[in-house]
Each structure stands twice: as C-alpha cells, then as structure tokens.
Amino acid sequence: MLSIVIKMLFGERVKVLGLVFGVAFATLLVAQQAGLFVGLMTRSQNVIADAKDVDIWVMDPAVEYVDLIRPMRDTELYRVRGVPGVAWAVPLFKAGTSVKTPDGRTKSALLLGVDDASLTGVSPRVVMGSILDLRRPDAIAIDRVGFMQLWPGEPLQLGKTLDLNDRRAVVTVITDAAPAFSAQVIIHTRYSQAVSFVPTGRNQLSFILAKAAPDLDPVGVARAIAARTGLNAYTAEEFSSRTIRYYLKNTGIPISFATTILLGIVVGSAIVGLTFNMFVTDNLAQYAMLKVIGVTGGRLIGLVLLQAAIVGLIGYAIGIGLAALFFEYACTPTSALRGFNLPWWIASGVAASVALLIVLSTLTSLGRVLFAQPAMVFWGKR
Amino acid sequence: MSATNPSPPGSPAIVCRELVKYLGRRKFRSEVLHGLDLDVYAGQMTLLVGPSGCGKTTLISTIAGILKPDKGSVELFGTAMAGLSRGRITRFRGRNVGLVLQQLHLFPALTAAENVAVPLLVLRHEARQAQARAATLLQELGLAPHADKYPRELSVGEQQRVAIARAIAHDPRLIICDEPTAALDAASGRLVMQLLRDVTLKSDRAVLVVTHDHRIFGFADRIIHMDDGRITRITVNSEREAA
Numbered sequence: 359m360l361s362i363v364i365k366m367l368f369g370e371r372v373k374v375l376g377l378v379f380g381v382a383f384a385t386l387l388v389a390q391q392a393g394l395f396v397g398l399m400t401r402s403q404n405v406i407a408d409a410k411d412v413d414i415w416v417m418d419p420a421v422e423y424v425d426l427i428r429p430m431r432d433t434e435l436y437r438v439r440g441v442p443g444v445a446w447a448v449p450l451f452k453a454g455t456s457v458k459t460p461d462g463r464t465k466s467a468l469l470l471g472v473d474d475a476s477l478t479g480v481s482p483r484v485v486m487g488s489i490l491d492l493r494r495p496d497a498i499a500i501d502r503v504g505f506m507q508l509w510p511g512e513p514l515q516l517g518k519t520l521d522l523n524d525r526r527a528v529v530t531v532i533t534d535a536a537p538a539f540s541a542q543v544i545i546h547t548r549y550s551q552a553v554s555f556v557p558t559g560r561n562q563l564s565f566i567l568a569k570a571a572p573d574l575d576p577v578g579v580a581r582a583i584a585a586r587t588g589l590n591a592y593t594a595e596e597f598s599s600r601t602i603r604y605y606l607k608n609t610g611i612p613i614s615f616a617t618t619i620l621l622g623i624v625v626g627s628a629i630v631g632l633t634f635n636m637f638v639t640d641n642l643a644q645y646a647m648l649k650v651i652g653v654t655g656g657r658l659i660g661l662v663l664l665q666a667a668i669v670g671l672i673g674y675a676i677g678i679g680l681a682a683l684f685f686e687y688a689c690t691p692t693s694a695l696r697g698f699n700l701p702w703w704i705a706s707g708v709a710a711s712v713a714l715l716i717v718l719s720t721l722t723s724l725g726r727v728l729f730a731q732p733a734m735v736f737w738g739k740r
Numbered sequence: 741m742s743a744t745n746p747s748p749p750g751s752p753a754i755v756c757r758e759l760v761k762y763l764g765r766r767k768f769r770s771e772v773l774h775g776l777d778l779d780v781y782a783g784q785m786t787l788l789v790g791p792s793g794c795g796k797t798t799l800i801s802t803i804a805g806i807l808k809p810d811k812g813s814v815e816l817f818g819t820a821m822a823g824l825s826r827g828r829i830t831r832f833r834g835r836n837v838g839l840v841l842q843q844l845h846l847f848p849a850l851t852a853a854e855n856v857a858v859p860l861l862v863l864r865h866e867a868r869q870a871q872a873r874a875a876t877l878l879q880e881l882g883l884a885p886h887a888d889k890y891p892r893e894l895s896v897g898e899q900q901r902v903a904i905a906r907a908i909a910h911d912p913r914l915i916i917c918d919e920p921t922a923a924l925d926a927a928s929g930r931l932v933m934q935l936l937r938d939v940t941l942k943s944d945r946a947v948l949v950v951t952h953d954h955r956i957f958g959f960a961d962r963i964i965h966m967d968d969g970r971i972t973r974i975t976v977n978s979e980r981e982a983a
Contacts (some may be wrong), residue, residue: 359861361856362847369849647845651804652834652862654827735845 359661362415366644366666373640374669376633381673381712382680384626387713388619389708391680395615397698399687402605403598404468404536405452409479409567414575415597416566416583419590423538424597425605426454429561434589438566441586442575443579445569448473451552452564457543458521459508467504467543469522471552479567480546483534487516491530491550498522499531503692504543522555537697539605545627623715630673631719636667645727646734655728662727663720670716677712678705753817753914753946754780754803759796760811772798772876774969775812782817782913785937785947785959790966796950799914800967803948804831804837813847817913834862838879838907841938842919846891853878853887854901859910872910877905879936897928901935908940917949933959 366376381514400407405413405424416438418428438447458464470480472492480489485502492499498520505514517704527547535544547555547564570579570590577591583591592600606612638645643660653661682700689695756778760852765770773796780786781928788796801807803814805821814821821829835926838859846855876917878887891899900920907915917936921929933949933956940947949960957963958977965973 359864360859361867362850362858363855366847369847420880502856585749604747626942643843643845644847647847648858648862649830650804650839651859654830656827734842735839 360664363661363664364668366379367668370637370640371721373633373637375595377630377637377675378500378635378673380629381670382625382677384475384715385674385708385712386684387622387626388533388711389678389704390617390684391615392489392704392708393681393685393700394617394698395611396701397519397695398420398539399602399605401537401697402539403601404538405468406598406601408481409450409483409569409594410538411569412567412594413570414568414580414583414593416568416589416591417564419588423601424452425601427564428633430563430566431561432563432588434563434587435566436444437587438568438579438583438589438591439463441579443582445571445573446476447568448476448478449549449563450479450565450567451556451562452547453552453556453558455523455556455731457527457545460519460521464472465504465506465507465542466521466540468538469552469556470544470546470739471549471555472546472552473567474548477548480531481533481535481544481557485534487531488516488606489531491516494528494530496526496528497530497547498527499533499535499546499549500529500535501535501544502695503537503694503696504532505529505532506547506692507542513584514701521534524657525555525556527555534691555581573691595739623711625717627719630669630715631722634669634720635723635726639663642726643734650735658727659724659740664722666716666720670712674712678708750764751777751782752815753782754756754778754948755815756799758812759799759802759809759814760790761795761807761808763798763803772969773802773809775973776969778964778971780946780948780964781962782946783941783943784961785912785941785949787957787960788950788962788966789954789957789963790972792946792952792967794966795969796966797918798969800918800950804839804916805833819968834859834911835910838905838910838912838915838940840900840907840917840920842922843883844891846899846902847893851888851890852883852894852898852905855891855902856905856909859906861982865911873909874905877909878902881905896923897931900928900932904932904940906936913945915945915947917947917951919951919953920949920954921953922925925975929953929956930959 390447404426418430420428435447435449438444453469455467455469456464457467470479477489477492479481480492489496495509499579501515502683509518522529533546538544568583570576580591583589685698685700689698718740756776759773759776760771762769764770768945782981788799790796795876796910798807800811819832824832847858853871856874856877857870860873863866878884883898886894886898894902918933920936926934937948937959960977961977964971
C-alpha cells in the first residue's frame with residue numbers, strides 16, 4: 359500500500375513540487391534565521407566564552423552585560439583577592455576603539471587588556487606567534503579576520519604596525535579569537551599597555567576575572583565576592599546568560615528575527631496548506647474510491663498523513679540542506695559571518711516546526727478526506 | 741424471452757426489506773426509496789433498470805453500504821448491515837463487494853496492474869501475491885500487454901476491462917456495476933457484458949448491474965424494473981433460466 363500511496367502522490371508532479379517548495383522555503387528561512395539569531399546571541403557573549411579558565415566575572419554593580427563598561431577602582435582587585443575561596447583574581451580592561459594601518463585603513467576594534475603577569479583572558483587559539491610575545495614592547499595580539507580586514511590580500515605575518523590612538527602597536531600574535539558582537543577587529547594586549555592605548559578616567563578596571571579555589575563551587579564563591587565587596591560577581595555561565603538576556607530584552611534583534619521566522623512559517627504554511635488542499639480536492643474522488651474499495655476513514659487519514667510526511671521530509675531535507683550550505687560557504691572561519699552555524703538542536707527544532715506546519719496545513723484537508731463521501735464516486739453521472 | 745414474477749432460483753445474496761432512503765437536507769430532503777423490498781440471488785446476473793432519477797444508484801449505494809438506509813434493512817450474504825459500524829461496513833465491503841463504476845475511477849498514477857492490485861493491498865495481501873493475481877486477471881481479460889500502461893494510455897474499452905479486473909481481484913461475493921456500457925457503442929457494450937458474465941459470474945457470486953441500456957438486457961438472468969423509488973416489476977430471462 360505504501361508504494362501505491364507514494365505513486366499516487368508523485369502522480370501529481372506540479373503539486374508535489376509546490377508542496378516541496380513550500381516546506382523547503384519555510385525550512386530554509388526558519389533554519390537560516392534561527393542559526394543567525396543564535397550565532398548573534400552567541401557573539402554577544404564571546405568575550406566571556408573566550409576567557410578560558412575563568413570561573414567568575416566581577417564588575418561594578420551598575421554593569422548589566424559584558425558590553426556595558428563602568429570602570430572600577432584598581433583597589434577592588436585586591437579586595438576580591440582577599441575574599442576566601444578565591445584562588446586568583448586578575449584585571450581585565452575592555453574598551454571599544456579604532457585602529458589605523460600606516461596606509462590609512464581604519465577599523466573599529468575591541469581592545470582587551472589582560473593581566474600583565476599571567477596574560478589570562480587572551481584567546482587560547484593562536485594562529486601565529488606565541489602568547490608570551492605579548493610581553494614585548496607595544497605588542498598586541500590581533501584576530502585573524504581583523505588582520506585580513508586591515509591588510510586585505512596580504513598573507514598573515516607578524517611585525518605589522520598599527521596606530522592605536524596615536525600610539526604605535528606591533529602585531530606579535532595572531533589569534534583565532536571568537537568574533538565580538540559589533541567590533542571588526544579584536545585586539546588583546548597587556549593591561550598596563552591597554553590603558554595607555556585608550557586613556558580613560560581615574561578608574562580603569564573594567565572587570566575582574568577570578569578563579570574559585572579547587573573543590574569550591576564557583577557559584578558560592580561568586581556570592582561571597584558580591585557579599586564581601588558590594589560588587590556584582592557572576593559565574594561565567596551566569597554572566598553569559600545575563601548578557602544574552604540583556605540583548606534579548608533591550609534590542610530589536612529577537613523581534614526582527616522572530617518576525618522573519620514567523621513569516622517563514624506562515625508563508626510556508628500558506629503555500630503547503632493551499633497546495634495540499636488543492637491536492638486533496640483534486641484527489642477527493644480517488645480517496646472516495648479507496649473508501650469504496652475498503653479503506654477505512656482512519657486508515658485513509660494515515661495514508662494522507664503519510665503522503666504529507668513524505669512531502670515534508672523531502673522539503674525539509676532540501677531546506678535544511680540549503681541552510682547548511684549557506685552556513686558552510688557563507689560563514690567560513692575567515693569571513694565576517696564566522697561563528698554562525700547550524701547546531702543540531704536548531705535543525706531538530708526546525709524539523710519539529712515543519713512537522714507542526716505539515717499537520718496544521720493538512721488539518722482542514724484531512725477533514726475533507728475523512729468526510730469524503732464514498733457516494734461521490736457516482737456523482738459524475740448525476 | 742421473459743416471464744414476470746419468477747420463483748427464486750437459489751440462495752439470496754442481497755435481501756432488502758422495506759428500505760427507505762432520504763437524500764438532501766432540511767427543505768431539500770426527499771424520499772428516494774419508498775419501503776423497497778428486493779432479493780438478488782447468487783449465481784445470477786441481475787439487471788436493475790429504470791428511468792433516470794428513479795433511485796437505482798441510491799439503491800446500489802445503500803446495498804454496498806456506501807449510504808446508510810434511513811429505514812428498513814439490508815442483508816448481504818446473511819450479514820445485516822444495520823448492525824455494523826461504519827468502519828466494519830467499509831471493511832465488509834472491501835472483502836465482499838466489487839464495484840465497476842460508470843466513471844471507472846481508475847487511479848491515474850498507477851499502471852493497469854497496480855490498479856488491479858489495489859483491493860488486495862487494501863486487504864493487506866502481500867505485494868508479490870497481489871501483483872501475481874493482477875497479472876493473472878489481466879491475462880484472462882486480454883490485457884497482459886497493457887499491464888504496465890497507465891489508464892491514460894488505454895482505450896475506454898481497455899480501461900473498462902481494467903476496472904472489471906479490479907472489481908474481481910479480491911474475489912468478492914457481490915459485483916455491482918453502475919452503467920458499465922453507458923460510454924460504449926453497441927458492440928463494445930456487448931463485449932463488456934459477455935466478459936462480465938464469463939469472468940465474474942460464479943455459483944456463489946451475484947452480479948448486479950444498473951443500466952439504462954436495453955441492448956444488454958439479453959445478458960441478464962433477472963431484470964428488476966424500478967420507478968419512483970419502488971420496484972415495479974421483475975422479469976426473468978427464460979432462455980438463460982432454461983440454460
């Protein structure tokens with residue numbers, strides 16, 4: 359019966375194409391937009407994720423997310439170090455700035471100043487050079503994509519110089535730092551040097567990065583830091599979540615993406631619903647004939663759902679394949695869209711959405727099939 | 741050729757008693773069958789004749805369990821339809837009734853052989869078994885060379901034979917044909933009727949044919965005349981009875 363049902367379905371090639379197109383379109387749109395959205399949200403907290411080995415982020419109580427900077431007094435670092443349960447604590451300077459190449463090419467940049475001694479907070483993915491080279495005078499680490507944007511067409515090389523607020527900076531390390539939310543170039547340097555690259559007011563300490571003592575729960579240590587210092591202290595996971603939540607609540611990003619995703623579902627449902635309705639209407643006599651031959655209503659519904667499922671599966675495969683191709687070829691590690699991808703759980707979620715779309719789109723048609731009167735096989739003569 | 745009100749020849753295949761059927765809703769509702777009594781016997785080809793609108797199609801739809809009677813009863817081979825649920829009626833029909841319709845309703849996306857195999861697949865026979873049975877039937881009906889053709893590639897007569905093969909593929913005990921010769925010329929109509937007699941008629945199987953076509957009356961064992969939702973007369977083909 360399965361092969362018969364499949365042949366009946368593919369006997370209507372144009373409608374099947376319409377159905378497959380509808381599902382594929384919805385799948386592509388939803389998967390691609392969901393992937394971009396998740397990628398964007400991930401970017402918003404990449405600075406936190408890239409600081410490996412850090413359990414706890416400490417900041418001014420006014421700071422809600424990682425891109426909001428309210429500098430603290432340098433002495434806060436010592437107060438944090440004095441909290442029981444803190445294994446170590448190091449400073450982090452974070453500021454937005456611009457960089458200029460000797461030939462005048464200018465880009466926005468995220469400048470991160472890490473602890474001079476330990477260099478904690480530098481992206482561990484080094485493409486060229488050594489992190490220890492950051493100890494050299496005027497040394498900076500630049501991310502690979504930033505390098506390619508500043509010196510397009512040139513091979514990666516160390517020793518290049520940059521102008522950073524009228525100060526000379528020398529590229530001694532090239533990293534694969536995770537992309538930031540908005541900045542095009544990500545620069546790591548020593549804390550002492552960063553504050554001279556971007557002069558600020560009296561207070562310069564953006565964040566304190568801390569590690570909980572072995573065998574201690576970082577959450578408990580974070581709460582202890584907050585209680586003892588009056589600062590905000592969160593585990594890396596908590597701070598990541600807070601940052602993402604901030605962007606979700608305070609920007610138009612989720613609404614924009616949600617609208618597109620919703621449109622994908624609505625337009626896809628409309629195409630699938632209307633085409634499937636046409637398919638069912640045109641085949642109503644055949645369904646009625648199947649009832650005459652002995653197919654019960656329930657079994658017929660099962661067969662129609664099977665036809666819809668086949669169409670859904672093909673459409674989903676095409677749509678998710680196209681979305682995967684997009685992420686594979688448009689979001690290469692060296693492109694501006696780097697870091698955007700299609701995680702398995704988005705693909706699964708889209709599959710569930712498509713299944714729902716198919717069921718909703720076929721509901722009205724299913725009713726028509728269920729109540730198709732077998733007597734209609736005689737109507738032609740009346 | 742014929743005699744009226746003959747005595748019953750054998751075991752009853754269809755027994756209808758005081759059958760009433762309404763069609764339409766509310767103010768358009770009208771009584772189409774008026775307390776009709778009918779007996780059709782196994783081993784015979786029975787023709788149901790009468791003018792358009794007299795209720796022939798409504799009657800065979802009710803007999804086949806496609807429509808539910810509003811009053812009265814229908815029994816097929818001793819099984820009362822009234823006692824069965826809609827699903828069981830459908831399954832009963834699938835096992836025991838084969839239909840050849842005027843519109844044929846062959847599945848356009850399926851080949852002739854696949855069309856014939858459908859009733860067997862519906863009854864959950866194995867695909868190989870169904871294909872073998874379809875091939876045998878198509879051969880019997882002279883359609884072996886056309887087994888892999890789609891309905892649109894067949895002539896009307898060939899399509900008709902495919903529809904007949906489909907109706908008997910699962911070896912049902914009752915074959916109902918609705919105007920099987922309406923779209924055919926006289927010669928083709930006779931061929932189809934001869935085929936129906938030769939292929940479908942068995943001692944334990946009844947064939948009920950609805951028709952307007954008086955040219956095929958000679959193929960019937962009994963002819964039931966209907967008018968205005970009632971059976972007005974039953975005639976028997978004495979030549980066939982003698983045979």
